Amino acid sequence: MTQKIEGLAKDFIARGLSRRDFGKRAGMLGVSAAAVNLALGAAATDAMAADFNWQAHKGKKLRLLLDKHPYADAMIADLPHFKAMTGIDVEYDIFPEDVYFDKVTAVLSSHSNRYDVLMTGAYQTWQYGPATWLVDMKPYLNDATKTSPSYDFNGIIANLRQSDAWSGVPGEALGSANAKQWAVPLGFELYNISYNKRIFDKLKIEPPKNLPDMIEIGSKITKDAGGAYGVAVRGSRSWATIHPGYLSAYTNYGAKDFDVSGSKLTSAVASTESKEMNKLWVEMIQKAGPKNWATYTWYECAQDLGAGRCGMIYDANIIGFFENSPGNKESGDIGYAAFVPNPKMTHSTSNVWIWSLAMSSFSKEKDASWYFIQWASGKNFGIYGGVKQKLVDPVRNTTWKDPAFKARLDKDYAGFYEAFERSLPDAKIYFTPQPLFFNVTTEWAAMLQRMVAKQVTVDAGLEKLAAHIDHEMRSAGI
Structure with a gap:
């Protein structure tokens, strides 16, 4: 026995x-x-034990602060493996996303040592890192006594690991030589089209190739689909409206958020390129978007795709994965397509959101915390999460090349892998890193709402927005 x-x-x-x-x-x-x-x-x-002492912190206990998300669910499901491998006990608190980041900010700003490891986005680290609330993990990565030789940090997709590293100098590129590694990628999303094949087949249409095409096809769906509208995109007065499809298209038209000259950042939202893209974006929402677009977040876009209330979304590719899963109304009818918004461009410029793991500066178990982070961002867990759970998109090349993972996608999510491959080479964070990110993007979303509502013209709205952002920057000494 x-x-x-x-x-x-x-x-x-x-x-x-x-x-x-x-x-x-x-x-x-x-x-x-x-x-x-x-x-x-x-x-x-x-x-x-063949190459590393994973039992060095046996008997210690960690507490995690997690967002309610399939990536967190994947980690929780595999905690028995981590405990068996390391002897470290793990407890966790998990909160829905509408309160999660407020919880993180409250915990870190109070210097609480309740949590050792937390989930974060890269944008949040632009606040948390320079405030010294997070640990720079570059010293851990460079310490052979604390990092397994088989960990292979460079096996994480380059644009992702670089996007989680910043020097703290406003305007300085992510992943620069003097950048601090404030977080390590766990899972991410890029921005493509997920569409309802049943609706597209009924109307004998193909997924749009660019933004003008999306306006035309989305308008046809709204007019002829028998109840469904054309395109779901986010519209709430939040930073989260700007970073997905909107910024991906914005960048594809050659627009930037800031012009950087030394330590000075000047808003570029009123550029010719920005005005061209924004006029098309506003027209697309007015002609083919949901009636209550100004309330739309990730959740409304996902629910409308899964319920067949829209023809397509231009948002996180993983929404199309989740909504195509068994149990959803439109399961089996979701298709995927790479998207190049600018007809003059040959490749996409997808922005990314990266769910990452960070270590609290106030943790009393930093070394044990690093063991957890390297386990959760390691090769074995990446494959487990991609094959057995919903850790899609995984951050490691080894997972994308794993035969079982590819077979899973090919069997139940046809076209997902191909759309991802076409979009990945230029997928990265396209925002200029700076500490007022949330102020700037929230005001940006508010102005976008005004332009869509025809309260201000696109040209005038962007000029006003640029002036407001510049005033904010100068007031902050940037």
Whole structure:
């Protein structure tokens, strides 16, 4: 019996068995919980001890602060493997996204040591990092006594790991030589079209190739689909309206958020390129967007796609993945397409959102926290999350090249992989890093609402916005 449970434990650690199958087979052998835990610990130690001492912090306890998201669900589902491998106990608190970032800011600004590791976006680190609320993980990455030789940080997609690193100097490029690694990527999203194949087939139309094409096709859907409208994009008065499809299209038309001259940042939102793109974007919403567009967030875009209320979304590609899963009304009818908004361009310029893991400066268990971060951003968990859970988009090249992962996408999400591959080469954060990011983008979204509502012309609105941003920058000494 001892040999059998040891074999089961080794299969579990190597992912040859699911957690459910492991439990069933262990129960059939009549093995006690204590014997199971002992076997799991031994198997994990044997598997990892060959090149690194993963048990160095055995007996310690970590607490995580997590956003309610499929990426967090993937980590939670695999915590038994982490415990078996390291001997570290993990507890967590999880909050919905509408309150999550306020919770993070409150915890860090109060210098609370309640949490060791937290989920964050790259934009948030532009505030948290320079305020010294987060640990720069570059010293950990460079310390062979604390980082497994098989970790391979460079195996994370380059634009993602660079996007999580910033020097703190306004306007200085992400990932520069003197940048601090404020976070490590866990999972991300880029911005493509997810569309309803049933509606497109009914109207005998193809996914749009560019923004003018999207206006035409979206307008046709609104007119002829029998109830569905054309295109879902975000519209709430929030920074989150600006960073997905909007900024991807904005950048594709050659527009920038700022012109940088030394340490001085000057708003570029009123440029010729910006005005050209914004006129098309406003027209697209007016002719083919939802009636209550100014309330739309990620959730409304996702719900409308999954319920068949819109013909397509120009938003996170992972929305199309989630809404195509079993149980949703339009499951099996969601298609995917890469998108190049500017007819004069040959490639996309997708912005990205990166869910990342950061370490609190106030943690009392920093070394153990680093063990968790390198495990959760490592190769084995990346493949597990991509194949068995909903860790899509994964951040590692090894996951995208994994045959089981590709087979999963090809079987149930046809076209997803191809659309991703076409968009990935130029996918990165296109914002200029600066500490007033949330102020600037929130005001930007507010002006976009006014332009769509015809309260101000596009030209006049962007001129007013540029002047407001410049005043904010000068007041902050930037």
